[in-house]
Amino acid sequence: MLADRLLKHVLSFSLRGTKLPKGVHVLDPFNGPHADEVLRIVTTFHTKYYSDDRPRTLMLGINPGRLGAGSTGLSFTDTKRCESDLGIPVTGLRTHEPSSDFFYRMIRAAGGPDTFYGQLYVHAICPLGFVKKTSVGSPEERGDPAVFHKSAQGPLQETLHRSGPIGSAINLNYYDDKALEQAVTPFVEQWLRTLVKCGMRTDRVLIIGTGKNASYFSKLNERLGLFEQVVALEHPRYVMQYKARSMDLYIDKYLTALQAVGSS
Secondary structure: OHHHHHHHHHOOOOOOOOOOOOOEEEEOHHHOOOHHHHHHHHHHHHHHHOOOOOOEEEEEEOOOOOOOHHHHOOOOOOHHHHHHOOOOOOOOOOOOOHHHHHHHHHHHHOOOHHHHHHHEEEEEOOOOEEEEEOOOOOHHHHOOOOOEEOOOOHHHOOOEOOOOOOOOEEEEOOOOOHHHHHHHHHHHHHHHHHHHHOOEEEEEEEEEOOOHHHHHHHHHHHHHOOOOOEEEEOOHHHHHHHOHHHHHHHHHHHHHHHHHHHHO
């Protein structure tokens, strides 16, 4: 079944062997203090929505952030929406992410999770997130739900646990640092090749983020030839931060893209 193939892939990728820039750490909820809970959430989600062999259209974000996939293991899904919309209870952590708010408003407008995930599989161009160390604070002081996991070799070989201060940490997109982008690109290419082989449609892909994310992916797709058409949509974070009054307009843009998926 699709769920089995996806879970095998989603639970096995690693940045081991990749040397990251100084001060950049991997955000890996599968190796954090709530790892068992994240594993249960992710397994339950895939079993619930992908226990069939129907190909899905792929929708790809940037990389996990601390409050969404960095906490639940599910893209654009904070703990609040995980419980209220997906019906998957969460124990031991609570997160709220504006991007998740937009995303699940859109999913409800599209007919709800059963209809939406019956057509699509949502993940990220880079399945691991990143944080960058600043000068003060610690994960404990910030109350961060996820671990900052050094899963790469070289100077980032050991695991950085929550037991000691590392300075405050901020989300970092893979494209925010050119050295980081170059370092993770081979990993991203292998991740996407295998993800498509799990059972994704290749006629089109939906990319969340119309700027650097779409630009990076379009160039990558030209090299790899994974998809025939790339459709870019505004990122929920951008909508919630700058265009909240026009939220319905952007939800309609998503729905239009989904209708094209359903009609093809």
